[in-house]
Amino acid sequence: KAGVTQTPRYLIKTRGQQVTLSCSPISGHRSVSWYQQTPGQGLQFLFEYFSETQRNKGNFPGRFSGRQFSNSRSEMNVSTLELGDSALYLCASSPRGPVGELFFGEGSRLTVL
Amino acid sequence: AQSVAQPEDQVNVAEGNPLTVKCTYSVSGNPYLFWYVQYPNRGLQFLLKYITGDNLVKGSYGFEAEFNKSQTSFHLKKPSALVSDSALYFCAVRVNSGGSYIPTFGRGTSLIVHP
Numbered sequence: 001k002a003g004v005t006q007t008p009r010y011l012i013k014t015r016g017q018q019v020t021l022s023c024s025p026i027s028g029h030r031s032v033s034w035y036q037q038t039p040g041q042g043l044q045f046l047f048e049y050f051s052e053t054q055r056n057k058g059n060f061p062g063r064f065s066g067r068q069f070s071n072s073r074s075e076m077n078v079s080t081l082e083l084g085d086s087a088l089y090l091c092a093s094s095p096r097g098p099v100g101e102l103f104f105g106e107g108s109r110l111t112v113l
Numbered sequence: 114a115q116s117v118a119q120p121e122d123q124v125n126v127a128e129g130n131p132l133t134v135k136c137t138y139s140v141s142g143n144p145y146l147f148w149y150v151q152y153p154n155r156g157l158q159f160l161l162k163y164i165t166g167d168n169l170v171k172g173s174y175g176f177e178a179e180f181n182k183s184q185t186s187f188h189l190k191k192p193s194a195l196v197s198d199s200a201l202y203f204c205a206v207r208v209n210s211g212g213s214y215i216p217t218f219g220r221g222t223s224l225i226v227h228p
Binding site: 004006033042045048055056090092099101102103104105106107 | 157207216221
């Protein structure tokens, strides 16, 4: 069974631009969540989607948004990029309810110049 | 608010020796506890979880963890470390907060196993 796939793996943007990251969950997994990983803040929860509905949202500004499609694939978007948005963005899917283990993709490493 | 503490940024151990990576948590309610491992430039991989039942949980690659409710701890252990165990380890907790189970991760502990 294919794992969680994230694209692109690496990208470089400049301040003020916007970026869209994509995540394809493991087949059959309906829950997708996103995380930001930085050396300073560690792993922080961004949002979670289940059956195309945002179920939870972390403490991030409105520049961070996401969505989930009917095939469970998910995208997250960051608008008006800031230097501090440079991070590894991880997507995870889960087959079970809200307390199941997470299956992570390899991440999208965003560098903002 | 829930929180997870991994008091050691780095743990060094010789190959063949037992290893322990510490995790303590603070929550209101019953915690669901997880350990994940991250290799360089990779995503996190699930190792084991505690939901309910036996306090000693066995997971992947010979790892185990013991849930201690009185000490609010969930330390990760392995009887005999391998060089290939060298990686970044994360403890995480999920607890019901108004119907949400948003995971909270510790800052991570870098495990270095010396040959």
